[in-house]
Amino acid sequence: MPAMEAVVVEGIRRVFTPRKREPVTALDSVSLTIPVGEVHGLLGPNGAGKTTLVKILSTVLLPTEGRALVCGHDVVTETKAVRPLIGIVFGGERGLYTRLSARQNLEYWGALYRLSGPQIKERTAMLLDRVGLTDRADQRVEEFSRGMKQRLHLARGLMGDARVLFLDEPTTGMDPLAAREFRKLVGDLQDEGRTILLTTHDMVEAETVCDRVSLIDRGRILATETPRSLGSLISRFQRIDIEDAPDALLAQLKLVAGVSSVSPQADGSIRIEVNEDGATALVLRHLVDAGITSVKTSLPSLEEVYVQMIGERGLVV
Amino acid sequence: MRAFLAGARIQLRFLRSYPDSLIPFFTAPMFTVIFLMIFRHAGRPDLTAYATVAPVFIALWWLALFNAGWSIQIERWNGTIEMLVAAPSSFAAVILGRITTTTMIGVVSFAETWLVARLLFGATVRIHHLWAFVATIVITLATMAGTSVAMSSLFVLTRNAVTFSNAASYPFYILGGILVPVSVLPHWIRPVSSIVFLSWSADLLRAALRSTPMHDVGFRLGMVALLGVCGFALGAWAMRVILVRVRTSGELGTM
Known part of the structure; x- marks a missing residue:
C-alpha cells in the first residue's frame, strides 16, 4: 500500500561541528508531516535551517538524531529507494554545467536517473518546452540569464519524474513575470499528484502556492498551518x-x-x-x-x- | 553500466568544453624529445624504448589522476556534487566512466610520441610481441581507471582536488619505474613498487618492444589486472565510506 504521507520528519536534530569552533545546532527536534500531493512551504530567515532540512530529506546530509521518511522510505537507511523518487532544485546560479548546453545538462541527468535513450530524448524535449527553453536548448548555459538558469534548474529536477520535489528558494533571481509563471508551474506539478516542499523567503509565493506553511527559525518549527490559519493563529x-x-x-x-x-x-x-x-x-x-x-x-x-x-x-x- | 556510460558521454562533452584538460598531448612529445636527447647524449640508443614508453605512461597516468581530481573539483565548482550524490546512479560508476574515457583517449599519445621519435631522431619503435603489447595496454588502461577511482574518493575529502591530484602523480612515476626501471632503484623501494601496477605495466610494455622472448606474460598481466581490481574495489569501498563521512560532516559541497 503506498504511503499516504510523502514526507515524515520525526524529531530531526542536526548539529554541525566546525573545526576549532563551537558546534552549531542547525535543526532542533524538527517534526513535520507532508501528505501526498501537498505543496508545503518552509518559511524562515537565512540560517533558519531550511536548506539543512532539504539536504537531509534529499539524502545529501545525515541527521544527528531523529528519523525522516520520503514515501515511506528512511532517508538514512534506504537511500537507494528514496533517490529515484525525489527531485532537487537548489536556487541560485550554481547547480548546472555552465559550459554545456541546456539539452546536454538535461540528457546527462536523465541518464543518471536511469532513463533509457528514447525516454531521455522525449523528457528533455518535453521539459525544455515546459520551462520555455526550447529555443535556447542548444545554447551554453553560461550565456543564460539568471531566470533562465532557474527554469533549467527546475527542468533538471523533473528529469527523473520525481514524486517528491524539493525546491530550495527556486525563484531566487527570477523577475516577477518569470516567478509568476513558475508558481503556475508549481500548481501544474501539484495537479499531477506530486508533493512539493518549497523553501522560500517570499511571503507572496508562500501564500500563493502553498497548501500549508511551516514557519522555521533557529532550527525549530514555530508553527505549521495553512497560510490563512497562520494569520488567525496570531x-x-x-x-x-x-x-x-x-x-x-x-x-x-x-x-x-x-x-x-x-x-x-x-x-x-x-x-x-x-x-x-x-x-x-x-x-x-x-x-x-x-x-x-x-x-x-x-x-x-x-x-x-x-x-x-x-x-x-x-x-x- | 548506464551510470558508467553516462559518465563517459559527459566526459566527452567536457573534453570539448575544457580542452585544457588534454594538456598531456602537448607535453608528451616534449618529454620524448628530452628523454631521447639524454639517452643519445649518454650513448645509449638501446634505451630508446624507455624514452618512448615513459612519456606515454606519464600522459596516461596524469590524465587519469588529473581527471579523478578534476571530476570532483568541477562538480564542486558547479555546485552539482550534492545532486550527483543524491541521484540514483552510483557515484563511483559515473566517475569510473569519466576517467576511463579520458585514459582511452590518452592512447593517442603513443602515436604522437613514436612519431616524434621517428621524425626528429630517426628512431623506429618496433613492437616485437604484439599481443602482449595490446593486452598490456588494455589491462593497464582499465587498471588506471580503477585505481583513479580510489584516488578520487580521497579527493572528495580535499578542498582543492586538482592541486592534490597534480602533486600525487609524481611518486607514481618513480615507484612505477616509468623511466628508470625499478631494478635500479634502491632495494627498500622495490616492495612498494611491486604493489604499484605501473611498475608491472611499464616492464611489460618495454619487454614487448624488445626482440628477446617475454617470460611469465600471463602472470605479469594477471598482476596488473589484480592490482586494478583491488584498486577499484578499494576505491568503491572508500567512496562509500567517505561519502557517509562527508554526509555526516556536511562538507560534501564545501569548496
Whole structure:
C-alpha cells in the first residue's frame, strides 16, 4: 500500500561541528508531516535551517538524531529507494554545467536517473518546452540569464519524474513575470499528484502556492498551518485602524492592557496594534465610548505573521 | 553500466568544453624529445624504448589522476556534487566512466610520441610481441581507471582536488619505474613498487618492444589486472565510506 504521507520528519536534530569552533545546532527536534500531493512551504530567515532540512530529506546530509521518511522510505537507511523518487532544485546560479548546453545538462541527468535513450530524448524535449527553453536548448548555459538558469534548474529536477520535489528558494533571481509563471508551474506539478516542499523567503509565493506553511527559525518549527490559519493563529496581534482621534484618546489607548503600539500611518490614519487576547474588545469599547465609529480591524498578512513570530531581526542571522 | 556510460558521454562533452584538460598531448612529445636527447647524449640508443614508453605512461597516468581530481573539483565548482550524490546512479560508476574515457583517449599519445621519435631522431619503435603489447595496454588502461577511482574518493575529502591530484602523480612515476626501471632503484623501494601496477605495466610494455622472448606474460598481466581490481574495489569501498563521512560532516559541497 503506498504511503499516504510523502514526507515524515520525526524529531530531526542536526548539529554541525566546525573545526576549532563551537558546534552549531542547525535543526532542533524538527517534526513535520507532508501528505501526498501537498505543496508545503518552509518559511524562515537565512540560517533558519531550511536548506539543512532539504539536504537531509534529499539524502545529501545525515541527521544527528531523529528519523525522516520520503514515501515511506528512511532517508538514512534506504537511500537507494528514496533517490529515484525525489527531485532537487537548489536556487541560485550554481547547480548546472555552465559550459554545456541546456539539452546536454538535461540528457546527462536523465541518464543518471536511469532513463533509457528514447525516454531521455522525449523528457528533455518535453521539459525544455515546459520551462520555455526550447529555443535556447542548444545554447551554453553560461550565456543564460539568471531566470533562465532557474527554469533549467527546475527542468533538471523533473528529469527523473520525481514524486517528491524539493525546491530550495527556486525563484531566487527570477523577475516577477518569470516567478509568476513558475508558481503556475508549481500548481501544474501539484495537479499531477506530486508533493512539493518549497523553501522560500517570499511571503507572496508562500501564500500563493502553498497548501500549508511551516514557519522555521533557529532550527525549530514555530508553527505549521495553512497560510490563512497562520494569520488567525496570531489574531491576538490584530490591528485596529481609525481615521481620526483626539490626542487625549490616543494617550488613553496606549495605557490599555494589551495595546502594543499606537502609531500614525502615512495616509494620516492611526494604527493601534494589540498583542493580547481580548485587547481588541477593550480598544473598541474605548473608541465607541469616545464616539469614534469609523473603525477598521484586520488580520495580519503572512508577512506580518512572519515578522511577529520570528521577530524584527534586521540582518542578524 | 548506464551510470558508467553516462559518465563517459559527459566526459566527452567536457573534453570539448575544457580542452585544457588534454594538456598531456602537448607535453608528451616534449618529454620524448628530452628523454631521447639524454639517452643519445649518454650513448645509449638501446634505451630508446624507455624514452618512448615513459612519456606515454606519464600522459596516461596524469590524465587519469588529473581527471579523478578534476571530476570532483568541477562538480564542486558547479555546485552539482550534492545532486550527483543524491541521484540514483552510483557515484563511483559515473566517475569510473569519466576517467576511463579520458585514459582511452590518452592512447593517442603513443602515436604522437613514436612519431616524434621517428621524425626528429630517426628512431623506429618496433613492437616485437604484439599481443602482449595490446593486452598490456588494455589491462593497464582499465587498471588506471580503477585505481583513479580510489584516488578520487580521497579527493572528495580535499578542498582543492586538482592541486592534490597534480602533486600525487609524481611518486607514481618513480615507484612505477616509468623511466628508470625499478631494478635500479634502491632495494627498500622495490616492495612498494611491486604493489604499484605501473611498475608491472611499464616492464611489460618495454619487454614487448624488445626482440628477446617475454617470460611469465600471463602472470605479469594477471598482476596488473589484480592490482586494478583491488584498486577499484578499494576505491568503491572508500567512496562509500567517505561519502557517509562527508554526509555526516556536511562538507560534501564545501569548496
